[in-house]
Amino acid sequence: MLTISQVLIALAVFLLIMQFLKLQRVRRQLPPGPIPLPIFGTLIQLNFQFNRDLLMKVAKIHGNIFTLWFGWAPVIVLNGYQAVKDGMTMYPEDVSGRLVSPFFRAMAKGKGIMLATGHTWKQQRRFALRTLRNLGLGKRGLEHRVQEEAHYLVAFFASMKGKPLDPSFPLVHSVSNVICAVVFGHRFSREDETLHELIRATEHLFKFGGSFIHHLYEIFPWLMCRLPGPHKKALSCYEVLSSFTRREIRMHTDRGIPDEPQDFIDFYLAHIEKSKDEPRSTYNEDNMVYSINDLFLGGSETTSTTLIWGLLYMVANPDVQEKVQRELDAVLGPSQLICYEDRKELPYTNAVVHEVQRFSNIISVGMPRVCVRNTTLLGFPLKKGTIVLPNIASSLYDPEQWETPRQFNPGHFLDKDGNFVSQEAFLPFSVGHRVCLGEHLARTELFIFFASLLRAFTFRLPEGVTKISTEPILGGTLQPHPYRLCAIPR
Structure with a gap:
């Protein structure tokens, strides 16, 4: 006779x-x-791994649209420029949903911009775009903020007098201050402990993203939410950002909404009042907090990480650095304020900035989308709710689009006469309805910060250091291994 255990x-x-x-x-x-x-x-x-290179290997076996399974859930992966572009732009509205996974739901509760979907996402994104334009996005007003921070950054590097330094914090500080000025209406000094705390919290969140424990949480949320571990620290780091944002909102509320709003919070508070009688309005304090968190996270980590890679590549490729400097010296005066418009007269410098973005390829995979209705994706019928993952990194490394995809080569963005050439496969800001809303600001920051630093300094390895790693550390963004360099005044 069978025992109970055998039956089970x-x-x-x-x-x-x-x-x-x-x-x-x-x-x-x-x-x-x-x-x-x-x-x-x-x-x-x-x-139990999940990264861009692994997805590209799977694509070689199964093709540029294939299915992976996370537990019972299928995930449709798009690989390579053509598949990513066609999949995200043929029926862009159909694949505009956001997968609010268990960890991200615990973190942002489906609110804000980046981790919201449906009606909430549409309202919050539309408002953020309009408000950023009102605050000078794409105009000289916001560019002035970037130039101001570039001035402070150059001054800090100059104060080191060529001594070895880790460039990561000053770069993160400068980039973060741009978005702080836009959102909160003020910048932070380099010694301000509050900004140090915000930066530490941001760095921890991005390091946790994509980790083994993060994947475990997404598969077994009912178990992981009851256990201690790094996921608890990551959620507390997000709460650090939220608490700071709520304090800033209270300060704005206490002083009253000015007749002419000065920052993002002013505009949002005014819009809450304006839309309070609209039955489907999603404008409230929670969505304001999570939208601001999204702007801070998206507007600080990615741009600063790209700049950290940029200086690393200049140290590793001194011939490229020297060529950039020759072009800057020939076109710009020594004290001339660098503008984003100058990129048109600086084709090689512009090409190097683009190649830094392409080659560093800092987003490990990309944020998954969700089909908001039944649709067809590259010939395959998909049901509403199906998860679609565009592997943006594969477009930036696509061997059919780039001459030397796995080498740092500014020539990817230059024609035979040395003129700058834009490339369709250059998709670091994603594509379709979920394209990065801060793309123009990020492009402006990358060019002005990079050109300002290269005009003022030559970057070298410290004395006695002969090797430097260009391999990334896996996480929410791909970071270089910590390094030190010397900024030698020119």
Whole structure:
């Protein structure tokens, strides 16, 4: 006679077999991919890893649109420029939803811009775009903020008098101060402990993103939310940002809304009052807090990380650095204020900035989208709610689009006469309805900060250091290994 334990084991095996057969029936209707298993999906075949290079390897086996499984959930991956562009732009509205995964729901509760979807996302994004334009996005007003921070940054590097330094904090500080001025209406001094705390919280959040524990939380949220660990620290870091934002909002509320709003919070408070009688309005303090968090996170970490890579590449490629400096010296005066418009007269410098973005390729994979209705993606019918993951990194490394995709080569953006040439496969800000809303600001910051530093200094390795790593550290963004350099005044 069978024991209870034997019966339970037999029942579990039977259920697993039934689930396996069900998965095989479902997968026949989706793009090809590794065979999914019950509970784990395709994670075992992927060795519980998930990064851009792994996805590109899978694409070589299954094609540029394929299916991975996270537990019971299929994820449709787009790989390579053509698949990413066509998939995100053929029916852009259909794939404009955001996957609010368990960890991100615990963090931002589906509010704000970056981690919101549907009506909330549309209202918050539309308002943020309009407000950033009102605050000078794309105009000289906001460019002046960038130039001001570039001046402070150059002064700090000059104060080091060529001594070795880690450039990461001064770069993060300067970039963060631009978005702080836009959102909060003021900048922070380099010694301000509040900004140090915000930067530490931001760095911890991005390091946690994409980690093994992060993946575990997304698969077993009911278990992980009850256990201690790094996920708890990450959520507390997000709360640090939220608490600071709420204090800033209270300060703005206490002083009253000015007749002419001066920053993002002023505009948002005025709009809450204006739309209070609209039945479907999503304008409230919570959405304001999470929208501001999104602007701070998106407007500080990615741009500063790209600049950190940029200085690393200049140290590793002194011939490129020297050529940039020759062009800057020939076109700009020694004290001339550098403007974004100057890029048109500085084709090589502009090409180097673009190549830094392409080659550093700092977003590990990209944020997943969700189909908001039944649709067809590159010939495959997908149901509403299906997760779609455009591997943006694969577009920046696509061998069909770039002459030497795995080498740092500014020539990717130059024609035979040395003129700057834009490239369609250059998609660091994503594509479609979810394209980065701060793209213009980021482009302006990268060019002005980079050109200002290269005009003022030559960057070299400290004495006695002969090697420097250009391999990334995996995380929410791909960071270079910590390094030190010397900024030698020119």
